[in-house]
Amino acid sequence: MGYDGDGEHNLPTMPAAEGPAAIKIKIKKPKNENSTHPVKTWIPHRQKYLDALLQLEGRGAWWVSGCARCGAEDPVWRCEDCFGGRLLCFNCVRIRHEDEPLHILQEWTENFLHPRTTRDLGLRFQVGHPGGKYCPFAHLSPPKNGFVVLHHNGIHVLDIDFCGCPDSPAEPYQLLNVGWYPATWKEPASAATISLLRRFHQLNLQARLPAYDFYHALVLQTNGSGLRKPPDRLPQFMHMVREYRHLQLCKRAGRGHDLSGIAGTAPGELAVPCRACPHPGINLPDDWDTAPPEVAWIYRLILSEDANFKMKGRERSSRENDPTLGPGWAYMVAHDKYLEHLAKYVDQDEISHCVSFAALWSANNKRAKGLRASGVGSVSCSRHEMFRARGTGDLQKGEKYSNMDFLFFSSLIGVFLLTIVASYDIACQWSRNFWTRAKAMPTEMQLPDWIEILFKVPKFHLPPHVKSCHGPYSFNYTKGVGRTDGEGVERNWSWLNSAARFISVMGPGSREDTIDDLCGFSNWRKTVDLGNSLLHRLVLAIPQAMMHSRAFHAFTEGLREEHGEELQEWERTIRAWEKDPLNAASNPFEYAELTAESMADVMKRISEEDHLRVSQNGAAAMQVKPAAFLLAGMEIEQMQSEIALEAKRRNRTTIQATDLQRRRTLLLGKISALQDIQDTYMPGLSAFLAKQPAPSTVDHSRPETIKIFLPSSLPADVREGICLPGLVKNEEDLRQAQATEALRDLRSGLRTRTFAHRFKRKHLEGQGMYTKSRSLLEAIEERIRARQGMLDLRGSGEWESTYRELQKEDVRGMNERLMNEQEKEDNRKARALAGLKDDGTQDTDEFGEPVDLTVLFNLETGEGHRVLSWIWYAETGNDEVGADGKLHADIRVEWAKARARADRWREEVVLLEEEMRRTLVFCGWKARWWQERANVEREVAPAVAEGMRAYALEQADREDRWESKWKAQWAAVRERAKVALGGDVGNVEEEVMLPLEVELEEDGREELEFDDFEEAY
Structure with missing residues (x-):
């Protein structure tokens, strides 16, 4: 739908696609002649503008010419709503407004303009007859108070006459024929113009303007000074608005074209369906239910369910006084059947919530006193975020199985698909005993x-859930869901919550009718924007699918030659897990638990030894805590390394310099505290140092250079004599744990660099070049320091086969290698062409460290015959066996995740192409549906029949235009998707690598005016 002015756009500005098959996106800006002019902070010629506004308060410049119609002298009447604002004489203004009862008039008297109405002219207005013709049998509206009409420019009191001819329609029909909606059926004395109701409908849906505020804006227009109080018609306005909403829902759903009329409306029939979702018999092929498994997954329905505790409902009115106009006809479930089901589970507890979200849920569910509804539950389609028919309902107290089950099954009435994916933030609990609870559902809801x-x-x-939930309930590892995130219903809440304030004070029927209308508008807005939204997603999905597929293919080929059997075993394990993730023995996507002794484990063991020593030696032993002392020393060493690295940073900012100084001060304090207690744990240290040559002056301004004396820094022959018994062994154990954890952190950092950066390419075509990040440098330093400590304490031995010396060329990811000489030469040539100086010296990074550029192995040529760094084979306590050459378990996990990423992105392309096809087929079906209704013969007046036919043909035409427009808009990208999907996973056709430019409208809603919503679907 289109709106005047600058609105909020559904589609954000999209970044350029990364990697191969980049698709250029051009945003089509709406035409706006003023959009290129900068906004000034001042108003040019503002004094002249102000003078012009003040002139309008008088008679203007033309009154001296006489009446604008007849030329009579000294005209004193002016109309605010007629063009030009010229003055007329009494006779002319009266004649001109015989058919304009809702204009605001002014009279020049006492040297200023006084407000007047058409009633002041003595005019009466005839309804029920064409303009200018009066009924000989006319009967008057209530003469004392007049007839009240609400219009855009205020609240009017008029004198009107109804037609009294023998065959005349009832008074409400006469009002409707002139575009006035009556406030009541019996003896109407008030009405609102349909154009006013339409405008409020727009503002209420789009701007969430409450009816109360809108009505009082009309009062302000009519009586800004408070001197001419208009009659109060707020209750009548509320009543008319509610009826208008309901009738619009019925009209859009074609109930006026059905022989059974509104009374024959079926449950959910007034809802706007998601045309991109599967609908058997409408947009699915005839043989969809017999499709093989490798195809059948595209016919799944993916739903999301959730509760929203912002949408509260206060205890106002009653259902007897405020019933729902269309119970269960749209999105809200029929209340009677809903309560009948809930009554069986009055004592049922709320569903317990998992981990981190429990506190949030509890906070949302507080202060339920005085509420009819503590919130709402709802079901929507996950991929397109449209509310499901009959899938929304009030929550009486908290989030119970009885509520959420009923809403879920209600939203599936009439669905006959083979597979449904149900997303729910507590699905791990909700799924338990699900089918047992399903048997208790009403008959029409049985699946x-x-x-x-x-x-x-x-x-x-998912992340806050316990670890056992992560694999089985993850969308990332589920076949056939593409890149669905399952959070669609949460985004719908942000839409509804903006109206929660005024909905909360409504009676039960008004509340449900308003929620139905808001859900309908949300669905309609997303329907109109399908052209952009599906195109947007497919544009981004194609290069992502190609990139991840090719990366996975290259990753696999790099391992296949030496580890082919392992790859086959991994594939078998993943396939078995995918068939039944809940009952699988292990999750192939989870990292193995670290079974080697970590630093925390060593600390625990040393603490237990301390406890035993205290129990044996008494209280005196409580002062000796070697583990804490050693840990403090190792922490200081780590801080020294980090500060020394930070001190090398070039072009340090003021904030970074301040932080460096703060950290140095903190480090100096820790060193001083350590030295104060060091003699307790190393009683011979002072005597040993006294015998050494005099050290150079300690630089307290650079505490990172101060030497820390731990057992490993002392000569082996004097170490035991200087330290307390067991201290050396304790440090040895801690150093081994430190080396293990540092190696694990180093691998983790390299994995992050390799995969999280999405294989960005820089400097060389087809390759990505990387330098070490600060976190990697720190992990490397910790690894080197820990190994050196172990070497000092243990000396050489078999342990070195696992904890090898870390060389700079070893620090590379699974898909990285060092540049070869040819690539270095190419890099030098590229730098020369770019005008960069090449003096033969090695580049350094921002920390002054030499840069050894690594590259992702060339994906274009499929290079995979390179040897992984030993850090990926090393045995550090996981379940792999490094000695026999088997791959590290973390590689299996990353391979499995890379496989899942490639599969999900490829599925996303397939699903989006299928959704585009379904959308176009639905448009054709809906056009034929309206064409059929254009020929329905109901026993109505000829004028009504003509209106019915015109409305149906208008809707059919819009469906045809949508189909043509979207088909052309999607054509190029759909063709690109077919080419991408048709190629081999690792060797996609080069045609797909060519740039493709597509055009997106900046705001899809601007293609359709809001009036189309009023008259559409």
């Missing part, structure tokens, strides 16, 4: 036996 339901947790909500 066919063949339907399979897969339970998943939305991506954002």
Whole structure:
């Protein structure tokens, strides 16, 4: 839908696609002649503008010419709503407004303009007859108070006459014929113009303007000074608005074209369906239910369910006084059946929430006193975020199984698909005993036996769950869901919550009718924007699918030659897990637990030894805590390394310099504290140092250079004599644990660098070049320091086969290698062409460290015959065996994740192409549906029949235009998707690598005016 002015756009500005098959995106800006002019902070010629505004308060410049119509002298009447604002004489203004009852008039008297109305002219207005013709049998509206009409420019009191001819329609029909909506059926004395109701509908849906505020804006227009109080019609306005909402829902759903009329409306029939979702018999092929497994997954329905505790409902009115106009006809469930089901589970507890979200849920659910509804639950389609018909309902107290089950099953009435994916933030609990609870549902909600339901947790909500939930309930590892995140219903809440304030004070019926209308508008807005939204997603998905597929292919080829059997075993394990993730013995996507002794484990063991020593030697032993002392020393060493690295940073900012000084001060304090207690643990240290040559002056301004004396820094022959018994062994154990954890951190950092950067390419075509980050440098330093400590304490031995000396060429990711000489030469030539000086010296990074550029192995040529760094084979306590050459377990996990990423992105392209096809087919079906209704013959007046036919043909035409427009808009990208999907996973056709430019409208809603929403679907 289109709106005047600058609105909020559905589609953000999209970044350029990364990697191969980049698709250029050009945003089509709406035409706005003023959009290129900068906004000034001052108003040019503002004094002249102000003078012009003041002139309008008088008679203007033309009054001396006489009446603008007849030329009579001294005209004193002016109309605010007629063009030009010229003055007229009494006779002319009266004649001109015989058919304009809702204009605001002014009279020049006492040297200023006084407000007047058409009633002041003595005019009466005839309804029920064409303009200018009066009924000989006219009967008057209430003569004392007049007839009240609400219009854009205020609240009017008029004198009107109804037609009294023998065959005349009832008074409400006469009002409707002139575009006035009556406030009541019996003896109407008030009305609102339909154009006013339409405008409020726009503002209420788009700007969330409450009816109360809108009405009082009309009062302000009519009586800004408070001197001419208009009649109070707020209750009548509320009543008219509610009826208008309901009738618009019925009209858009074609109920006026059905022989059974509004009374024959079926449950959910007034809802706007998601045309991109599967609908058997409408947008699916005839043989969809017999498709093989490798194809059948594209016909899944993916739903999201959630509760929203912002949408509270206060205890106002009653259902007897405020019933729902269309119970269960749109999005809100029929209340009677809903309560009948809930009554069976009055004592049921709320669903317990997992981990981190429990506190948030508890906070949202507080202060339920005085509420009819503590919130709402709802079901929507996950991929397109459209509310499901009959899938929304009030929550009486908290989030119970009985509520959420009923809403879920209600949203599936009439669905006959083979598989449904159900996303819920507590699916891990909700899925338990699900089918047992399903048997208790009403008969019309029972699911066919063949339907399979897969339970998943939305991506954002999954991390706080316990570890055992992460694999089985993850969208990332589920086949056939593409890049669905399951969070669609959460984004719908942000839409509804903006209206929560005024909805909360409504009666039960008004509340449900308003929520129905808001959900309908949300669905309609997303329907109109399907052209952009699906195109946007496919534009981004194609290069991502190619990039991840090719990266996975190259990753696999790099391992296949020496580890082919392991790869086959990994593939078998993943396939078995995918078939039944809940019952699988292990999750192939989880890292193995660190079984080697970590620093925390060593600390625990040393503490237990301390406890035993205290129990044996009494209280005196409590002062000796060697583990804490050693840990403090090792922490100081780590801080010294980090500060020394930071001190090398070039072009340090003021903030960074301040932080460096703060850290140095903190480090100096820690060193001083350590030295104060060092004699307790190393009683012979002072005597040993006294015999050494005099050290150079200690530089307290650079505490990172101060030497820390731990057992490993002392000569082996005097070490035991200087330290307390067991201290050397304790440090040896801690150093080994430190080396183990540092190696694990180093691998983790390299994995992050390799995969999280999405294989960015810089400097060389087809290759990505990387330098070491600060975190990697720190991990390397810690690894080197720990190994050196072990070497000093243990000397050479078999342990060195696992904890090898770390060389700079060893620090590379699984998909990285050092540049060869030819590539270095190419890099030098590239620098020369770019005008960069090449003096033969080695480049350094911002910390002054030499840069040994590594590259991702060349994806274009499929290079994979390179040897992994030993850090990926090293045995550090995980379940791999490094000695026999088997791959590190972390590589298996990363390979499995890379496989899943490639599969999900490829599925996303397939799903989006299928959704585009379904959308176009749905448009064609809907056009034929409206064409059929254009020929429905109901027993109505000829004028009504003509309106019915015109409306149906208008809707059919819009569906045809949508189909043509979207088909052309998507054509190029759909063709690109087919080419990408048709190529081999690792060797996609080069045609797909060519740039493709597509055009997106900046705001899809601007293609359709809001009036189309009023008259559409």
